[in-house]
Amino acid sequence: MLKIKVSSLKPGVTLGKDLFSYDSKLLLSKGTIITQEQLDSLRMRRIDDVFIMDSKTIVKSGRQFEDVYGDSLDVVKSFMLGAKLGKPLEFDEISAVTDLLLEQVFEASDLFRQMRLMKEKDDYLFTHSVNVALLCILVGRWLKCNHEILKELGQAGLLHDIGKVFVDDSILNKPDKLTETEFNEVKKHTLLGYNFLTQYEWISSNITNSALMHHERADGSGYPMGTKGYSKNLYVSVVAVADVYDAVTSDRVYSSKRSPYTAAEILWQESFGKLDPRISKVFYDKITNFYVGNEVLLSNDEIGIVIYVDPSQPTRPIVMVGDDFYNLATDRSITIMEIID
Ligand SMILES: [Fe+2]
Ligand SMILES: [Fe+2]
Numbered sequence: 001m002l003k004i005k006v007s008s009l010k011p012g013v014t015l016g017k018d019l020f021s022y023d024s025k026l027l028l029s030k031g032t033i034i035t036q037e038q039l040d041s042l043r044m045r046r047i048d049d050v051f052i053m054d055s056k057t058i059v060k061s062g063r064q065f066e067d068v069y070g071d072s073l074d075v076v077k078s079f080m081l082g083a084k085l086g087k088p089l090e091f092d093e094i095s096a097v098t099d100l101l102l103e104q105v106f107e108a109s110d111l112f113r114q115m116r117l118m119k120e121k122d123d124y125l126f127t128h129s130v131n132v133a134l135l136c137i138l139v140g141r142w143l144k145c146n147h148e149i150l151k152e153l154g155q156a157g158l159l160h161d162i163g164k165v166f167v168d169d170s171i172l173n174k175p176d177k178l179t180e181t182e183f184n185e186v187k188k189h190t191l192l193g194y195n196f197l198t199q200y201e202w203i204s205s206n207i208t209n210s211a212l213m214h215h216e217r218a219d220g221s222g223y224p225m226g227t228k229g230y231s232k233n234l235y236v237s238v239v240a241v242a243d244v245y246d247a248v249t250s251d252r253v254y255s256s257k258r259s260p261y262t263a264a265e266i267l268w269q270e271s272f273g274k275l276d277p278r279i280s281k282v283f284y285d286k287i288t289n290f291y292v293g294n295e296v297l298l299s300n301d302e303i304g305i306v307i308y309v310d311p312s313q314p315t316r317p318i319v320m321v322g323d324d325f326y327n328l329a330t331d332r333s334i335t336i337m338e339i340i341d
Contacts, residue, residue, distance in 0.1 A: 004049065004050065004052055004067075004071045005048060005049055005067055005070070005071065006039070006042050006043060006047055006048060006049065006050060007043075007067070008064070008067045008068075008071075009034065009039060009050070009052075010039075011034060011035050011036045011039060012033060012034070013033070013034050013052050014031060014032070014033050014034075014052060015028055015029070015030055015031060015032045015033075015034060015050060015051070015052060016030060016050075016051040016052050017030050017050075017051040018030050019042075019047070019050055021045060021047075022045075027041075027042075027045070027047075049074075065104055065111075065114045066114070066118070068100050068101070068103070068104055069104075069114065069118050069130065071100065072097050072100055072101055072130050073126055073127065073130055075093055075096070075097045076097065076126050076129050076130055076158065077123075077126050078093075079093055079094070080125065080126065080129070080162060080165050081165070083162060083165050083196065084165040084166070088200075089197075089200060089203075091200075091202050094155060094158065094159070095151075095155075097133075097158065098133065098151050098154040098155050098158060099151070101130070101133050101134055101137060101154050101158075102137055102147075102150060102151060102154060104134065105134055105137040105138050105141060111134060111138060112260065112287070112290055115131055115134065116249075116339070118130075118131075124250060125161060125164055125165075125172070127250075128161065128246055128247070128250065129157070129158055129159075129160070129161060129162075130158070131242075131246045131250075132157040132158070132160060132161075132239065132242045132243055132246050133154045133155070133157035133158040134154075134157070135157065135242035135245060135246060136153040136154055136156060136157035136235075136238050136239060136242045137150050137153055137154045137157070139153070139238050139241065139242060139279060139282065139283060140153040140154075140238065142282050142283075142286055143234075143282065149234075152204060152206055152207065152235065153235060153238055153239075155203075155207050156206060156207045156210040156211075156235045156238070156239050157210075157238075157239055157242055159193070159197060159203070159207055159210075159211060160193070160210050160211050160214050160239045160243065161189060161193065161211075161243075162193045162196060162197065162211065163188070163189035163190060163191065163192035163193025163194070163195075163196060163211060164186075164189040164193075166188075166189070166192040166193075166196070167185055167186055167188065167189050167192070168185065171185050171186060172186065187215070187223045187224055188224070190211060190212050190213070190214070190215055190223065190224045191212065191224050193211035193212070194208050194209075194211050194212035197211055206233060206234075206235040206236075207235070209233055209235065209236055210233075210235045210236050210239040212224070213227070213231060213233070213236045213240075214236060214239045214240045214243055215240070215243075216231065216236075216240075217270075217273070217274040217275070218230045218273055218274055218275070218276070219273040219274060221274070222274075230276045230277075231276065237275070237276035237278070237279045238279055240275055240276070240279075241267060241275050241276065241279045241280050241283055244263075244266065244267060244270065244275065245260075245263050245267060245283065245287075248262065248263040248266055249263045259296075259336050259337060259338050259339055260287055260288075260291065260339060261288065261291075261315045261335070261336045262315075262335070262336075263287075264283070264284050264287055264288050264314065264315045265315045267280040267283055267284055268280065268281075268284045268315070271284075284314060284315075285311070285314060288309055288314030288315055288317070289309055289314065291306050291309075291317070291339060292306050292307065292308070292309055292317070293305065293306065293307075294306050294339050294340075295339070295340040296319060296336045296337075296338065296339050296340065297336070297337045297338040297339075297340055298319065298321070298326070298334050298335070298336060298337065299333075299334055299335045299336075299337050300334055302321045303321070303340065304319035304320050304321035304326065305319065305320050306318075306319055306336075307319065307320045307325075310329055313329045315336075316328040316329040316332075317329075317336075319336070
């Protein structure tokens with residue numbers, strides 16, 4: 001079952017729950033196949049959301065990314081807060097959200113743009129889970145994975161940090177630097193997430209291992225085990241890279257967001273000894289190309305347009321400012337601070 005906005009419904013969708021008016025009168029019963037007239041009536045009554053049977057009944061065409069993102073965020077919030085209160089995870093919910101997100105990941109340039117616009121929308125943990133799921137699917141597509149793998153990658157991303165709901169909120173949202181004891185508490189989210197997810201037979205070991213291992217680093221500096229060497233599991237490696245990318249480009253309680261160029265440079269540096277270079281290299285090469293034509297703010301406070309990306313140094317493009325050009329590959333004193341558009 002999935003909660004979706006009435007504005008994105010089309011006739012033919014099956015209602016998943018009885019629907020009541022604001023004064024508690026039954027409007028439509030569970031199982032009703034909604035007609036155009038009923039849809040008009042719901043809109044007139046200003047009913048915003050309804051529960052529908054499953055993702056296959058959602059009319060797939062014409063939905064805006066923003067709506068899909070908003071619906072996915074609602075579901076993620078409800079199952080994460082539910083897990084905190086001891087409510088079991090529902091296969092249908094997780095599967096439906098991943099299906100929805102899978103439909104969105106076709107145009108990578110649009111995806112990055114939309115993700116940037118959506119970032120301020122909600123709590124970091126929820127948007128981060130949706131973003132990492134989207135990024136995992138995107139990387140999977142770049143690696144030409146089949147539909148089944150893409151779906152599992154999306155679920156691995158969606159659930160990788162679920163253990164954080166079992167960590168004290170005051171530590172997770174602390175604006176200052178964490179003490180060692182507090183950081184040790186945060187680190188437990190990997191094991192807590194793994195233990196929570198392994199209760200469910202329908203959750204694969206690729207997904208449970210991603211929750212457990214996404215903070216391990218090849219040089220042994222990661223946690224919870226400090227395992228050395230690159231993971232042999234594709235899912236773990238993809239989630240780890242997507243996780244770093246989203247964390248670096250987001251505003252966090254203790255650090256402000258950095259540009260996708262900085263994120264790409266960090267991914268690249270981390271490739272040597274930390275993140276799986278087979279994944280971070282693909283990421284590094286691909287993402288920087290999406291910003292050709294974008295307006296950027298430079299570290300000298302000038303605004304310019306990215307006009308050329310040199311494949312050998314993708315994070316240091318040529319930027320046009322008025323009639324002048326900066327080649328950031330040779331002019332190392334200037335960096336891109338932010339992407340405007
Ligand atoms: Fe994590
Ligand atoms: Fe994460």
